Amino acid sequence: xSTSGFDSYRPPEPAGRxxxxxxxxxxxxxxxxxxxxxxxxxxxxxxxxxxxRPVVKAPPWETDVAAYLFLGGLAAGSGLLAAGAQLTGREAxxxxxxxAAITAAGLGAGALVxxxxxxxxxxxxxxxxxxxxxxxxxxxxxAGFSTCAGVAAADExxxxxxxxxxxxxxxxxxxxxxxAAGLGAGxxxxxLAAYTAVLLSDTAVPTWNEARExxxxxxxxxxxxxxGGLAMMTTPVAQAGPARVLAVVGAAGDxxxxxxxxxxxxxxxxxxxxxxxxxxxxxxxxxxxxxxxVGALLAGRWRAAGALSGAALLTAxxxxxxxxxxxxxxxxxxxxxxxxxxxxxxxxxRRRGIxxxxxxxxx
Amino acid sequence: MGQLFGxxxxxxxxxxxxxxxxxxxxxxxxxxxxxxxxxxxxxxxNHVPSDPDPQLLGSSYDNTGGLGANTWRHVAFVEQDAERIxxxxxxxxxxxxxGMPSVGPPPGRGTAGASAPGGGADGSAAGGxxxxxxxxxxxxxxxxxxxxxxxxxxxxxxxxxxxTTPPDTPEFRWLxxxxxxxxxxxxxxxxxxxxxxxFRTEFGSVVVQDDVCNGCGTCVAACPFGVIERRSDGTxxxxxxxxxxxxxxxxxxxxxxxxxxDRLTDGQQPACAQTCPTESIRFGNHEELVATARExxxxxxxxxxxxxxxxxxxxxxxVGGTGSVFLLLDEPETYxxxxxxxxxxxxxxxxxxxxxxxxxxxxxxxxxxxxxRRR
Numbered sequence: 001x002s003t004s005g006f007d008s009y010r011p012p013e014p015a016g017r018x019x020x021x022x023x024x025x026x027x028x029x030x031x032x033x034x035x036x037x038x039x040x041x042x043x044x045x046x047x048x049x050x051x052x053r054p055v056v057k058a059p060p061w062e063t064d065v066a067a068y069l070f071l072g073g074l075a076a077g078s079g080l081l082a083a084g085a086q087l088t089g090r091e092a093x094x095x096x097x098x099x100a101a102i103t104a105a106g107l108g109a110g111a112l113v114x115x116x117x118x119x120x121x122x123x124x125x126x127x128x129x130x131x132x133x134x135x136x137x138x139x140x141x142x143a144g145f146s147t148c149a150g151v152a153a154a155d156e157x158x159x160x161x162x163x164x165x166x167x168x169x170x171x172x173x174x175x176x177x178x179x180a181a182g183l184g185a186g187x188x189x190x191x192l193a194a195y196t197a198v199l200l201s202d203t204a205v206p207t208w209n210e211a212r213e214x215x216x217x218x219x220x221x222x223x224x225x226x227x228g229g230l231a232m233m234t235t236p237v238a239q240a241g242p243a244r245v246l247a248v249v250g251a252a253g254d255x256x257x258x259x260x261x262x263x264x265x266x267x268x269x270x271x272x273x274x275x276x277x278x279x280x281x282x283x284x285x286x287x288x289x290x291x292x293x294v295g296a297l298l299a300g301r302w303r304a305a306g307a308l309s310g311a312a313l314l315t316a317x318x319x320x321x322x323x324x325x326x327x328x329x330x331x332x333x334x335x336x337x338x339x340x341x342x343x344x345x346x347x348x349x350r351r352r353g354i355x356x357x358x359x360x361x362x363x
Numbered sequence: 364m365g366q367l368f369g370x371x372x373x374x375x376x377x378x379x380x381x382x383x384x385x386x387x388x389x390x391x392x393x394x395x396x397x398x399x400x401x402x403x404x405x406x407x408x409n410h411v412p413s414d415p416d417p418q419l420l421g422s423s424y425d426n427t428g429g430l431g432a433n434t435w436r437h438v439a440f441v442e443q444d445a446e447r448i449x450x451x452x453x454x455x456x457x458x459x460x461x462g463m464p465s466v467g468p469p470p471g472r473g474t475a476g477a478s479a480p481g482g483g484a485d486g487s488a489a490g491g492x493x494x495x496x497x498x499x500x501x502x503x504x505x506x507x508x509x510x511x512x513x514x515x516x517x518x519x520x521x522x523x524x525x526x527t528t529p530p531d532t533p534e535f536r537w538l539x540x541x542x543x544x545x546x547x548x549x550x551x552x553x554x555x556x557x558x559x560x561x562f563r564t565e566f567g568s569v570v571v572q573d574d575v576c577n578g579c580g581t582c583v584a585a586c587p588f589g590v591i592e593r594r595s596d597g598t599x600x601x602x603x604x605x606x607x608x609x610x611x612x613x614x615x616x617x618x619x620x621x622x623x624x625d626r627l628t629d630g631q632q633p634a635c636a637q638t639c640p641t642e643s644i645r646f647g648n649h650e651e652l653v654a655t656a657r658e659x660x661x662x663x664x665x666x667x668x669x670x671x672x673x674x675x676x677x678x679x680x681x682v683g684g685t686g687s688v689f690l691l692l693d694e695p696e697t698y699x700x701x702x703x704x705x706x707x708x709x710x711x712x713x714x715x716x717x718x719x720x721x722x723x724x725x726x727x728x729x730x731x732x733x734x735x736r737r738r
Contacts, residue, residue, distance in 0.1 A: 050439060050699030051422040053429055059584035060593045080725070084733040117578015117593050117615030124558040124577040132367065132708055135581045136557035190722030197721070198714045202555060202707045203584035209707055212714050216721035224725055245732035253724075332584070339696045342703035355461045359680040359704060360695060361673050362458045362660055 048343075049335040056204040058332035064115040066325035069196050070226070070318045071108030072142065073219060075101045076193035077227020077246065079149055083186025084242055086179065093243065094182075095156055096234040097227070101185060102153035105146045112142075134199040141195055145188040151181035193223035200328060206338055207265075207272045207324070207331035214261035215324070221257055222317045224250030229292060229313030232306045244300040247313055251293025254320070255286065266341040272327040281323035288316035366549075368709040370678035373548050373686075377563035385567035386622065387686035388636065388644060389652035390541055391659060392698075393671060395643040397539035401436040401635035402427060408623065408634035411435060412611050415595055423537075429699060430542055432594035435620040436635050439698050441538035448536055451670040451693040458672055459664070540698050541644055543635070544569070544590045544620035545675060546686030547706065552582035552591045552617075554708040560617070567649065567686055568622035576616035583617065587682065587704035591619040622686070649686060656688050668692070674700060681705030 049055070059065075078101035085094035113122045126143060130136040155178025158165040167174060197219040201212035208215070228247025232240050262270055273282055295309030331337040346358060365376030374383060405411065414433050420426050423440035430437045443451070546568045553561045553569050560576035561569060571591075582591050594614055623633035631637070636646035645652060653676050663671035670692045675685030681704050695702050 048694075048696050050429075050441070050697065051420075051425075053699055055589055055696070055699060055701050056587065057431075057583050057589040057592055060580040077725075080729045084729055088733050115580075117580065117617075118576070121577035124560075124575060125579070127575070128557075128559040130557060130559065132554040132711060133557045133581065134711075134714075135555065135579060139557055190725045191718075193725055194718040194722040198711075198718045199581075201714050202711055203581075204551065204587040204589070204704075204707055205584050208584075212710060213717060216714075216718040217724070220721045220725040224728065242729070242732035245735065246729055249728045249732070253728075335696070335699075338701055342701055343696075346703040350461060357677070357679045357681070358458075359675055359677060359682070359685075360458060360691075360702070361677045362455065362664065362671070363657060363673075 048339050052335065054333050055335045055338040056206075056332050058205065058329045059203070060117070061325075061329075062115055063322070063325075064111040066322045068108040068111045068115075069219075069321035069325060071104045071111065072196055073193050073223030073317065073321070074226045074230060074314075075104035075108060075145070075149065076189040077223045077225075077250075078104060078230065079145060079185040079192075080189040081227055081231055081243055081246065082149075082152065083183050083189070085239070086182045086186075088242075090239040090242075093231060093235045093239040095160060097231055097243075098149070098152050098156045098182065100227070100230055100234065101149040102146070105142070105149050109142060109146060134195060134202050138192075138195040138199055141188055141191050145185055145192050148181040148185035148188065152178050152185055154178070155181070190220065193220045200324070203328075204338075205328045205332045206269045206341065208328040210265050210269045210341070211261055211324070213264065214257050217257035218254060218261060218320070218324075221250045221253035222320045225254060225289065225292070225313045226250075226317035228296070229310035229317070232296065232300060232310035233314075237301055237303050237306060240300070240306065244296050244306070247296045247300075247310070248293055251289050251296070251313065254289050254316075255293075258282075258286065266344070268340045269331060269337050272331040272337065273323070276330060278323045278325075278327035278330060281319045281326070285316045285319035285323060288312045288319070292316060367554070367711060368549060368683065368706070370683055371548060372567070373550075373563055373683075374565055374567045379563075379565050381565060383565045383567075385649040385686065386627065386646065387546060387567070387649040387652055387688065388543060388622075388633075388646055389656050389688045389690070390543065391643050391645070391656070391690045392538065392540040393659075393663060393668075393690055393692055394641045395438070395539040395541055396641055397424065397438055397440060397537070398640060399427075399438045400638045400640060401541050401644055402434070402438060404634040404638035405436040405620075408626070409435065409621070410612060411618075412594075415611070430544070430588075430590045430592075430619075432592040432618040435543065435618075437542045439538070439540045439542060441540075441693070441697055443536050443538060443693070445534050447693075448533075448670070451697075452668075454670070454694055455664075455672050456669040459669065536692075538692055538697065540689070540691065541635070541639075542698065542700070543687050544622075545588055545682070546620075546622060548678065548683030548685070549706045549708065550682075551585035551587055551706045551708055552619075554706070554711075555581045555585035557581060564622075564624055564627075566622065566624075566627055568624065568627075569619075570621045570624050571617055571619065573613050573616060578615040578617065580617070585707055587701055587706060591617050594618045649688075653688055656690055659690055663690075681709065 078097040082094055082097035082101055085091075085097060113119050116122055125136070125139040128136065129140060151174075154165075155174050158167065158171070158174060163171060194216045197215035200208040201215055203209055224246045228243045228245075228250055231243035232247060235243060262273060265273075273279060292309045292312035295305060295312065299305035300309060349357065365371065365373075372385065374385060411433055418426070420428055423442055425438065425440045427434050427437050550561075550563075550569045553563060557579060558575055558577055560572045561582060562572065564570055578593055580593050583593055594611060594616060623631070626633060632646040636644045645655070656673050656676055660671050660673050672691055674689040674691050674695055676688045678684035683706075689700075691698060691700075
């Protein structure tokens with residue numbers, strides 16, 4: 001209930017929003033507790049932060065980027081399966097995975113461009129090659145992969161339509177280029193699946209940075225199980241054998257890498273992987289990975305069961321990416337995830353006798 | 364590609380073939396009066412637009428909140444009682460006790476007016492004001508500092524005597540600090556930028572090229588201090604924007620302090636430093652500023668203000684030292700600064716190596732999947 005037009009400027013009551021750290025000693029009461037129900041306009045500065053404001057900034061990335069993490073991984077896994085299918089003569093698997101690779105890569109690249117602050121300048125990503133920038137390295141990997149996957153897919157479409165594309169004498173060229181491009185996409189696929197982990201970890205966002213040792217393994221596993229799952233849905237069982245293996249190994253790798261990641265992460269920061277919406281995403285994702293993996297292993301030879309397992313794995317991969325993405329954004333918005341681990345590691349170094357590398361000095 | 368970690372000259376590292384001295388700021392928060400002239404001068408000179416959604420934040424006299432795309436200088440206000448003053452003093456003295464090089468008044472400096480800190484009588488007089496946690500020693504020094512009479516030198520050669528006695532009382536103090544881009548020796552934003560829009564100037568500062576940046580936002584996440592930010596494109600639903608406000612200047616791209624690159628190339632100093640009325644913000648050659656900062660912190664310690672400490676003056680820290688050095692009167696996090704920042708790029712080789720192993724594992728799995736079974 002507002003009694004004045006200026007009441008809307010009053011800050012929200014802090015009670016119950018966050019745990020207070022550090023003891024609060026009895027002192028002159030500044031309202032709130034004395035029964036007047038008057039809230040102080042200037043709240044006490046919280047220990048360890050500047051009015052609870054973030055220290056680091058979350059990147060201005062929307063869900064588009066989380067979608068790209070998923071789609072890029074799916075494209076990578078599919079491109080890898082397509083190359084294998086091409087080399088071992090599995091035509092149905094090659095067809096479905098080549099088309100999956102270019103579709104996922106195209107949608108993913110579109111999502112990335114849409115997320116830029118100035119989408120019309122997206123080509124600036126290829127303005128330079130910069131090895132210190134995972135975004136630059138990744139842009140080149142994605143551009144190379146998409147080009148290869150595009151040529152391979154064009155070849156595939158021409159074959160599927162019974163050579164009806166108006167190519168004339170260029171058809172022979174496309175056949176050769178399609179094979180070479182398919183193998184090229186296969187070689188670029190693992191880096192495409194792995195670089196996104198470095199892209200997230202090479203930041204000051206606490207959850208992503210803390211996960212830098214294990215995140216690449218989580219992401220390549222997630223890419224493998226997603227692509228395997230999709231191929232199980234789109235390919236006849238007789239040719240989907242390698243896809244099932246990739247999915248099962250990916251599911252196992254995902255669960256193991258996640259477990260290691262959670263055990264080794266800082267005790268405060270790991271909270272972000274359990275709490276709130278990202279926590280729920282990751283929880284459901286684990287269940288789906290386990291269910292889909294077991295399903296693919298035991299019942300993958302039956303088409304319906306295989307497709308169902310594949311769908312579970314595909315959903316799990318999307319939730320994994322969304323979960324890690326949002327957990328990172330959450331960790332950047334609360335200063336305790338930045339300040340507490342940093343104070344701990346500083347204290348740990350000092351305990352070991354290393355005192356010359358602190359940003360705070362008195363000399 | 365220069366080195367990713369450790370002490371270095373950033374301009375030389377970036378390939379500049381000259382001997383320009385590195386420029387920077389020394390922000391002495393012990394003489395900041397919180398007038399925000401720096402914020403205003405910065406906005407005026409650099410045409411930084413107003414915040415699209417200005418709000419009263421209810422945190423002391425600070426309604427700017429923090430550094431961002433539209434705030435390149437930010438004055439923090441922290442209100443502290445006697446207990447927190449004592450705690451700051453203890454944490455500052457703990458830094459000395461760590462075995463860092465000992466502090467003391469620089470030889471020949473004007474600290475003769477400072478009496479020995481920690482008089483017993485002063486301690487008991489001040490002890491009644493706050494909690495009893497500090498002990499006589501904690502309050503005595505402050506008491507001395509508070510009533511320190513004669514003006515002392517600022518430590519800048521050629522300066523006349525200016526009264527730099529911090530206007531505090533034993534019971535209460537205001538911390539005011541003008542924050543700015545740190546212009547790190549190893550700048551996370553610069554290393555992470557995929558387009559080359561961010562570059563290292565000949566003065567050692569880090570600047571965004573507005574016409575190259577495509578607004579990908581990687582630099583925003585890469586900054587360990589939360590300085591750089593993508594400016595929103597200024598579009599808003601009808602009615603949300605004031606009638607006079609046009610489209611936002613340089614919308615959709617990353618923006619931050621440029622150390623007034625345009626002024627530096629003309630031999631001027633940055634707008635904030637020129638306008639600062641108390642010389643809390645000083646601009647100059649980085650080496651000389653760090654020396655000045657060390658003298659100043661020693662002077663304050665000699666007066667018993669053991670809460671004084673430098674931030675960013677150590678080239679062995681996680682970002683290789685900063686171009687903008689600060690003198691703080693409490694722990695960094697109190698001002699919203701990270702206590703142990705580390706540029707993420709420092710770990711990049713290991714991260715790429717881990718990613719390489721993961722990718723190799725994926726390739727091997729696929730190979731086994733196809734080779735292990737025939738058709």
